[in-house]
Amino acid sequence: MAGLPKILLVEDTVQIADIYMQVLTNGGFTVKLVNNVDELLKIVPEYNPDIIFLDIMLPGGKTGLDALKILRNDPQYGAANTRIVLVTNLGQNDETQKLWEKYADGYVIKAEIDPHELFDIIESFGYEMPKE
Amino acid sequence: MWSSLGIRQKVFALFSVIALLPLVVISIIWLRSTHDQLKQAAVNRQNILLSSSAQRLNDALETEINSVITHSQESSVTGLNIDQAKINLMQYANQDSDVLRITLVDNNGNEKIVINNHEFSTSLNNIKSSEEFKVVSQVSNEVSVSDVIYTNEQPRIIIAVPLLSFSKLGDQNLTSAEALARRFGSDVKGALIVDISLDNPFQSVLTSEIGGDGYTYIVDAEGQLIAHPDPELIKNNANLSSVNQVSRFLAAPASIEVPSVTLSEKNSEVLSSHYRIKRTGWAIIGQEPINSIYAPYNQVVRLAVFIIIFAGIVSTLLSLLFSRNLTRPIRSLMAGTYQVAQGNLDLQIAKESKDEIGVLAERFNTMTGNLKQMITNLKTEGTKLNVVLNSVGEGIVATDSLNHVVFANISAAVLAGQLPSDLTGKPFKQIFTLSKNNTPFQVDPNSTEITKEVVFISPNKRLHYLDIFVNKIENDPDGIKNIITLRDQTDERELEMMKLDFVSMAAHELRTPLTAIRGYLSLLKTDANSNFSNNGVQSIERAQSSTDQLAGLISNLLNVSKIERGSLNLSYSKLDWVKTVREALDGHKFSALEKQVTLLYEGPTESVPLLADEISIKEVINNLIANAIHYTPENGRIIISVREEGDKVITSIKDSGLGIPANALSRLFAKFYRVKGGMASGSGGTGLGLYISKSIVELHKGKIWVESEEGQGSTFTFSLPSYNEVQYDELVRTKDMGVNKRRGWITKNTAR
Numbered sequence: 001m002a003g004l005p006k007i008l009l010v011e012d013t014v015q016i017a018d019i020y021m022q023v024l025t026n027g028g029f030t031v032k033l034v035n036n037v038d039e040l041l042k043i044v045p046e047y048n049p050d051i052i053f054l055d056i057m058l059p060g061g062k063t064g065l066d067a068l069k070i071l072r073n074d075p076q077y078g079a080a081n082t083r084i085v086l087v088t089n090l091g092q093n094d095e096t097q098k099l100w101e102k103y104a105d106g107y108v109i110k111a112e113i114d115p116h117e118l119f120d121i122i123e124s125f126g127y128e129m130p131k132e
Numbered sequence: 133m134w135s136s137l138g139i140r141q142k143v144f145a146l147f148s149v150i151a152l153l154p155l156v157v158i159s160i161i162w163l164r165s166t167h168d169q170l171k172q173a174a175v176n177r178q179n180i181l182l183s184s185s186a187q188r189l190n191d192a193l194e195t196e197i198n199s200v201i202t203h204s205q206e207s208s209v210t211g212l213n214i215d216q217a218k219i220n221l222m223q224y225a226n227q228d229s230d231v232l233r234i235t236l237v238d239n240n241g242n243e244k245i246v247i248n249n250h251e252f253s254t255s256l257n258n259i260k261s262s263e264e265f266k267v268v269s270q271v272s273n274e275v276s277v278s279d280v281i282y283t284n285e286q287p288r289i290i291i292a293v294p295l296l297s298f299s300k301l302g303d304q305n306l307t308s309a310e311a312l313a314r315r316f317g318s319d320v321k322g323a324l325i326v327d328i329s330l331d332n333p334f335q336s337v338l339t340s341e342i343g344g345d346g347y348t349y350i351v352d353a354e355g356q357l358i359a360h361p362d363p364e365l366i367k368n369n370a371n372l373s374s375v376n377q378v379s380r381f382l383a384a385p386a387s388i389e390v391p392s393v394t395l396s397e398k399n400s401e402v403l404s405s406h407y408r409i410k411r412t413g414w415a416i417i418g419q420e421p422i423n424s425i426y427a428p429y430n431q432v433v434r435l436a437v438f439i440i441i442f443a444g445i446v447s448t449l450l451s452l453l454f455s456r457n458l459t460r461p462i463r464s465l466m467a468g469t470y471q472v473a474q475g476n477l478d479l480q481i482a483k484e485s486k487d488e489i490g491v492l493a494e495r496f497n498t499m500t501g502n503l504k505q506m507i508t509n510l511k512t513e514g515t516k517l518n519v520v521l522n523s524v525g526e527g528i529v530a531t532d533s534l535n536h537v538v539f540a541n542i543s544a545a546v547l548a549g550q551l552p553s554d555l556t557g558k559p560f561k562q563i564f565t566l567s568k569n570n571t572p573f574q575v576d577p578n579s580t581e582i583t584k585e586v587v588f589i590s591p592n593k594r595l596h597y598l599d600i601f602v603n604k605i606e607n608d609p610d611g612i613k614n615i616i617t618l619r620d621q622t623d624e625r626e627l628e629m630m631k632l633d634f635v636s637m638a639a640h641e642l643r644t645p646l647t648a649i650r651g652y653l654s655l656l657k658t659d660a661n662s663n664f665s666n667n668g669v670q671s672i673e674r675a676q677s678s679t680d681q682l683a684g685l686i687s688n689l690l691n692v693s694k695i696e697r698g699s700l701n702l703s704y705s706k707l708d709w710v711k712t713v714r715e716a717l718d719g720h721k722f723s724a725l726e727k728q729v730t731l732l733y734e735g736p737t738e739s740v741p742l743l744a745d746e747i748s749i750k751e752v753i754n755n756l757i758a759n760a761i762h763y764t765p766e767n768g769r770i771i772i773s774v775r776e777e778g779d780k781v782i783t784s785i786k787d788s789g790l791g792i793p794a795n796a797l798s799r800l801f802a803k804f805y806r807v808k809g810g811m812a813s814g815s816g817g818t819g820l821g822l823y824i825s826k827s828i829v830e831l832h833k834g835k836i837w838v839e840s841e842e843g844q845g846s847t848f849t850f851s852l853p854s855y856n857e858v859q860y861d862e863l864v865r866t867k868d869m870g871v872n873k874r875r876g877w878i879t880k881n882t883a884r
Contacts, residue, residue, distance in 0.1 A: 013644055013647075013648070015645075015647075015648035015651070015652070016644070016647055016648055016651060019648065019651030019652060019654075019655060020651070022655055023651075023654075023655065085877075085879065089640050089643035089644055089647060090640055093699060094699060094701070097701055105879055105880050105881075105882070106877060106878060106879035106880070107877065107878050107879075108876065108877040109643075109687075109876045109877065110643065110644075110647040111643035111644075111646045111647045111650065111683045111686060111687075111876075112683055112687060112875055112876025112877070113874075113875075113876040113877055114650065114654050115650075115651045115654050115655070116654060116658065117874070117876070117877065120872075120874070120877075121872075121877055121879055124870075124872040124879045124881055125879065125881050126881055
């Protein structure tokens with residue numbers, strides 16, 4: 001796949017957002033950060049990201065799973081082919097399991113990974129890594 | 133028939149048999165012998181009387197005849213010396229009172245002397261034509277004895293003796309009648325004819341009675357009656373040859389008769405016999421009426437009958453008395469048993485005697501007492517049992533073979549929302565409509581295991597989660613077939629869910645700061661701009677290692693709560709098991725090296741495919757290897773082997789470690805279980821690893837077990853089903869080749 005993917009990070013926890021931003025920026029990626037679903041839905045059409053790292057527990061009423069369904073089912077966001085990776089610390093329940101299998105491209109448990117593994121995840125979608 | 137009789141009838145019958153039967157038998161024997169004796173006595177009596185009578189009569193006749201012969205042989209008579217003969221003959225007539233008339237005739241039939249009634253008769257006739265003279269002088273020259281002649285009701289006979297010359301014979305000594313028979317007619321000089329009255333000899337015969345009513349009579353050789361107690365018969369000149377006894381005599385005159393029963397001349401039944409009189413050929417017939425012979429017998433019969441009737445009456449009375457006495461206590465027993473049957477256990481039967489019936493009454497009373505005690509005990513037991521059954525929290529329902537409710541305790545009734553008594557008799561499944569995993573659930577009496585999480589919606593619409601256990605009862609007398617225990621786990625389940633929610637929430641809350649710490653440590657370590665000393669770098673690495681451990685711990689807690697909820701979902705994929713195991717081994721190489729423990733792989737080198745959840749099954753093998761390393765001392769050896777056995781893939785992790793105490797083996801896989809004692813030291817485990825491993829293996833439809841001997845090391849083994857295509861299609865939902873799985877993340881590189 002040509003070029004570096006544009007990345008959108010949806011994360012409300014400041015520290016984690018900070019870490020992931022640092023890792024990804026230091027890695028050479030273009031990253032934008034939002035911390036709730038409304039912002040996410042606003043930014044997607046204009047930013048048109050290749051990969052969305054989507055937290056599930058988000059403030060403001062709508063969860064990441066709601067956002068996932070909206071992005072996949074509403075063509076106005078043009079996110080039908082966007083790689084969406086759920087990033088959470090929640091264990092999978094039946095609902096999560098179903099939605100991830102149906103709509104998401106990846107599932108990450110934040111506490112279980114080193115932040116640098118985000119690169120491996122991006123790579124698993126066939127993107128090249130930025131040159132040092 | 134006997135059994136249908138009452139005791140009274142039986143006693144009566146028994147008494148009758150005992151009292152009357154011997155009496156009847158003895159009576160019959162006695163009567164028979166009496167009968168025989170009477171007859172024998174009559175026979176003897178008759179024999180003796182007849183023989184003596186006959187002897188007497190015979191002797192009398194013989195005497196008279198001999199007397200006539202003697203007188204005929206006197207020389208004056210023989211020589212017809214009339215004067216001298218007159219004197220002699222008158223003397224004879226005077227001497228013998230029975231002589232009625234003496235006639236001396238010459239051989240021409242002229243009477244020479246006639247003595248009549250002791251007087252000489254002067255009218256002398258010629259009696260040449262008379263019967264006596266003809267017989268004596270012409271026919272036989274023998275003594276002639278006439279038939280009996282009755283004159284003026286007086287019997288007499290006429291004896292005629294020929295007068296013979298003895299010189300010719302030269303035998304003076306012949307005086308007997310036999311000798312006379314040999315004389316010749318030409319020597320007859322005349323005849324002496326004597327009329328003899330038979331009144332005396334006949335009377336002596338006729339007057340002798342046989343027994344009371346028996347008598348004798350005399351017939352001549354033709355059966356003509358010549359003497360009879362009844363003078364009328366004589367007058368009528370009766371011939372009795374047609375009378376049985378007489379005709380028997382006529383048929384065989386010489387025989388001596390044994391008295392026998394026959395009909396008399398008067399047509400009555402008599403015991404009769406005859407006795408022949410030698411001299412004249414007559415017979416004395418003796419007879420005794422049967423009635424008179426057996427008169428004493430009839431008396432005896434009457435006596436016996438009287439005794440029997442008397443004994444019958446007495447025995448009847450006795451039996452009535454006895455049976456009354458016998459049945460009265462029995463009747464009171466009967467009344468008592470009826471009362472007891474009606475439930476009156478306080479009744480005591482009066483003891484009336486000390487015999488068996490008295491003992492029976494006493495024992496009956498004892499029995500009633502015991503029965504009462506037992507019933508009281510039973511009631512107490514029943515009450516106790518009820519109290520116990522009703523105080524337990526579990527619903528307990530007893531059902532019969534049709535699975536209808538026989539008994540339900542209060543807890544069961546409360547659960548069903550009905551009264552316990554309303555449940556009785558109803559089908560169990562009608563009261564408890566159960567389901568499990570959204571499908572109807574039927575209680576299986578043959579199941580020996582507790583069925584958990586059975587859902588029951590009570591009439592008030594409340595959802596209950598029940599644990600159900602069925603106890604099968606064999607051969608219960610009340611027909612109880614199953615005891616169904618319903619343990620309402622709803623509250624426990626809610627509590628458990630709250631606990632799991634809490635664990636899961638707490639874990640999640642822990643994860644967020646952990647993620648931050650981890651992230652910053654990673655940034656710190658990789659920041660090219662920071663200048664850490666070697667020591668600093670090492671510290672960072674240790675902090676990272678600890679956060680890894682903490683992450684693993686939290687992950688385990690979450691897994692446990694998922695397992696408990698039943699929401700640990702496996703995401704199957706096709707693995708190369710050999711590769712997976714060897715990678716896991718490689719992963720532990722460093723820590724093994726650190727501990728100087730040898731890690732060995734034994735098994736196939738080519739790939740062995742397997743369907744499994746990659747992440748969780750790796751957790752199992754990693755956990756087991758980590759445990760093995762942990763518990764194996766330095767220079768120890770750990771062998772990981774893989775082999776295929778039938779439709780299973782078996783993996784063993786064998787260490788040369790401390791081993792596990794036998795008492796710990798059974799609980800080893802339990803949640804939070806940790807072996808106490810020496811093993812605990814140095815173990816940093818949470819006690820969740822083996823529990824999670826077991827759960828994961830079992831979710832894979834496999835089995836896990838351990839063999840261990842203290843001091844000899846342990847072998848943990850688990851089996852997993854071999855790969856098969858059908859299951860691959862069934863289980864593997866994400867079949868894309870672009871799936872990437874690591875600990876902590878998974879992606880699908882599929883076209884969108």
